[in-house]
Amino acid sequence: MTDVAPPDRQTLAIRSAERTLLVLEVISRNRRRTSLAGIARDTGLDKSAVQRCAATLVSAGYLRQTADHKLELTPKCLELGYNFLISNALMERAYRVLMRLRREVGERINLSLFAGSYLVYAMRLTGKGEWELPMSLVGRRMPTYCTAGGRAMLSKLSDDEVLRVLETSTLHRRTPMTLTSPALILDAVRTARADGYAVVSGEAVAREIAIAAAVTDSHGKPIAAVHVSSELSRWDKAAFADHFAEPIVSAAGRLSFDAVPVDHARS
Amino acid sequence: MTDVAPPDRQTLAIRSAERTLLVLEVISRNRRRTSLAGIARDTGLDKSAVQRCAATLVSAGYLRQTADHKLELTPKCLELGYNFLISNALMERAYRVLMRLRREVGERINLSLFAGSYLVYAMRLTGKGEWELPMSLVGRRMPTYCTAGGRAMLSKLSDDEVLRVLETSTLHRRTPMTLTSPALILDAVRTARADGYAVVSGEAVAREIAIAAAVTDSHGKPIAAVHVSSELSRWDKAAFADHFAEPIVSAAGRLSFDAVPVDHARS
DNA sequence: CCAGGCCGTATCGGGCTGCGATACGGAACA
DNA sequence: TGTTCCGTATCGCAGCCCGATACGGCCTGG
The missing domain is CATH 1.10.10.10 (Winged helix-like DNA-binding domain superfamily/Winged helix DNA-binding domain)
Incomplete structure (x- = not known):
């Protein structure tokens, strides 16, 4: 035996x-x-x-x-996150870029990081006149499939990769608006891919509208997303996109790492 | 063998x-x-x-x-810190208390947690008109022996316990002002114990002055400190204490957990 | 161009260390 | 007061980790 x-x-x-x-x-x-x-x-x-x-x-x-x-x-558990933040190359550059974006749009800014089927909040700047939250959301996990940041990041993957991510996600109906069918989510991702940004209204949190653009690494793969969120009552969807798309896409572009040349030329 | x-x-x-x-x-x-x-x-x-x-x-x-x-x-490393913050009973109550303190004093507020020879930043509210730092300091480690928060927390321990903490610390001369002798540090802790708060100027960071009061658990042991810091050029030491001592001590008191009765009476 | 060093990676047998069962005391509850 | 559940401590066995070793790739310098 x-x-x-x-x-x-x-x-x-x-x-x-x-x-x-x-x-x-x-x-x-x-x-x-x-x-x-x-x-x-x-x-x-x-x-x-x-x-x-x-x-x-x-x-x-x-x-x-x-x-x-x-x-x-x-409290020691806090140190790990702090050390991640200060040792990460993206965070270093995010400082200036997000401050500038915050001045431009005056609304609450978030930066979250790609982690497959979910994303993790990494930075947050409060909006103008908004109460500062002492309890920061840094480290909070949100699903990829139903958030603006998630959609924007998925749009930088191929359809196959998107479907593979969706397979590993539990597609929960968080609000009556949440898309839970992979096919419909893929449609939304394709729209985001064509636009260069993603707008999601009321799918993750009821009565909230959000817009996001993806940050990519030197291979074009998504690593993060810049997003702005507001209350659905304050904005029409089209007006929201008109107002925020350009600055957000621009900021995400500045945060992205330049693509490496595809050939293997040496200096 | x-x-x-x-x-x-x-x-x-x-x-x-x-x-x-x-x-x-x-x-x-x-x-x-x-x-x-x-x-x-x-x-x-x-x-x-x-x-x-x-x-x-x-x-x-x-x-x-x-x-x-x-x-x-x-990014997963961030989650641990987030989960610590939202599951901690102290953080829950700190929210309201620190917001109120921030309104009262209008300066930058910090809350840090006791961890023996060092302390860990857990919350930060920016001062009025101050630039918000997207890179929060939550999770950052600072030494106990030379910071206002540290001195305030040490003042809630007995002299023996203070000396034991100092033994496990490496007393580094961070600035020309830093006290590095256990006897002198103990003197400062005794002063803080008598006053109910600690003022430290230029010992941890040059040209910075800070004041702190300790938060205690139900046994009277230190678990955290509320502190305000500013530039040494803007404040005289006495004026700084006059101005901030009362609201900080009051906030720390509201954050502290009520002492349990020492007898073992049952209901 | 090649030799040498350093590093990352994979493999393997021996011995030690972690595994899980078991037992005990205390607390909570009925 | 009996019962149950939990936290804690102990112990012998064998499964698993340990550390040595080897191999290939990448730089560096001669």
């Missing part, structure tokens, strides 16, 4: 470390403080395994246990 | 997971993109070990490798 299971360990990844990161992620997603046994249920891991993983994360400083033996994240 | 080394594995922590988190931390701190061999040097780990750890972090989504085989953080 030595031939029982195909080992198929293709990856170099370390099992116990993977499980430890999984535990961290589950705790991170659970808004409420989590008990040890609860994590065992959520992850499908053994109780002993969770115990060891949690002890590792506590000793590394990412978790602490409260007085009632629950587990919660520590 | 079976009695060679005392195993002394006191902790439950998993070795390989600890090393994987160490690799992530080293990459996170290195502002520049890091090569695999470089990490091996920085961590003191075997090349193979780093290879496996990095592969684990890549497959978990926290790292990606660039075209030139360097390693860098991914």
Whole structure:
């Protein structure tokens, strides 16, 4: 009986470390403080395994246990995001470009980063006269399929790639307006591809309209999106696009990395 | 020869997971993109070990490798910080309290969290008429021993505890004004303890003056600090304290958690 | 042009370390 | 007071990680 299971360990990844990161992620997603046994249920891991993983994360400083033996994240978790932001080349240039865009349009500006089936907020500038939110949204996850930023980024992929992203997404009807059919979403992406920007109204958040343009890397692949959002009551869709498309597309272009020449010429 | 080394594995922590988190931390701190061999040097780990750890972090989504085989953080790193912020009870109440304080004083407001020998920025509200920084400082680490926030938090500990924190800190002379002697720092902490707030001028950053008050948990232990900073040229030290001490102390008090009764009475 | 060094990648057998079962004490609840 | 669930600690086995090694590609310099 030595031939029982195909080992198929293709990856170099370390099992116990993977499980430890999984535990961290589950705790991170659970808004409420989590008990040890609860994590065992959520992850499908053994109780002993969770115990060891949690002890590792506590000793590394990412978790602490409260007085009632629950587990919660520590401020150290903030550092990782900060270090990402300051070490990222895109963020460096985004500073000036977004400030200028903010002066031009006077509305709330967002920059979010492409991560496949979802995107992550990375920067936010409040609109003129708008209350500043101390609780910034940096790090918040939004789906790709139903947001202006997501549509704009998808428009820089081929149809095949778009469909592959949609396959890995759960197409949830977030509002009555949300498109949940891959074919219809692909149509919207094609429109965005032709226009150079994407406008989405009321699909991700009810009564909100948003416009976005994609930032691309040196291969033309999407890495981020610049977007402006406002209330649907304040703008007609066409007027909204007329007003914001040009500055946003221009800013996204300035943020994009120049394409590398396709030939292999040397200097 | 079976009695060679005392195993002394006191902790439950998993070795390989600890090393994987160490690799992530080293990459996170290195502002520049890091090569695999470089990490091996920085961590003191075997090349193979780093290879496996990095592969684990890549497959978990926290790292990606660039075209030139360097390693860098991914946007996923932002999510951890976001989840910390929105799941933290202190942040929830800080929203309103800091907004009110901002209206009262009109200056830049910060909230940072206690983490022993250092503190972590968690919230920032820009001052009136001040340029908003798109690159927020949330997640940035500052030392405890030479900052107003740090001194205010230390003032809520006993002298012994203060000295223990200072022992684990590297007391670096950041400016010509920085106090680097534990005895002198302890004196400053005692002053802060008597006043209920801490004023530090030019010790962490040259030509900057800052004032802070500590936020405490239900046991009276420091968990955070509210601080306001400005340029040393604009304020005299006494005038600065006169002007900001009361509103900051008041805001920190509203943020603090009520003390639990010391007896064990049941309802 | 080639030799040398450095780096990233893949493989492999041995031994140690993580795995999971088990047990115990305390808290919450009925 | 009995029951149940949870957090914690322990232990022997074997599966998995460890670290050495080898290979190929890329620069650098002679």
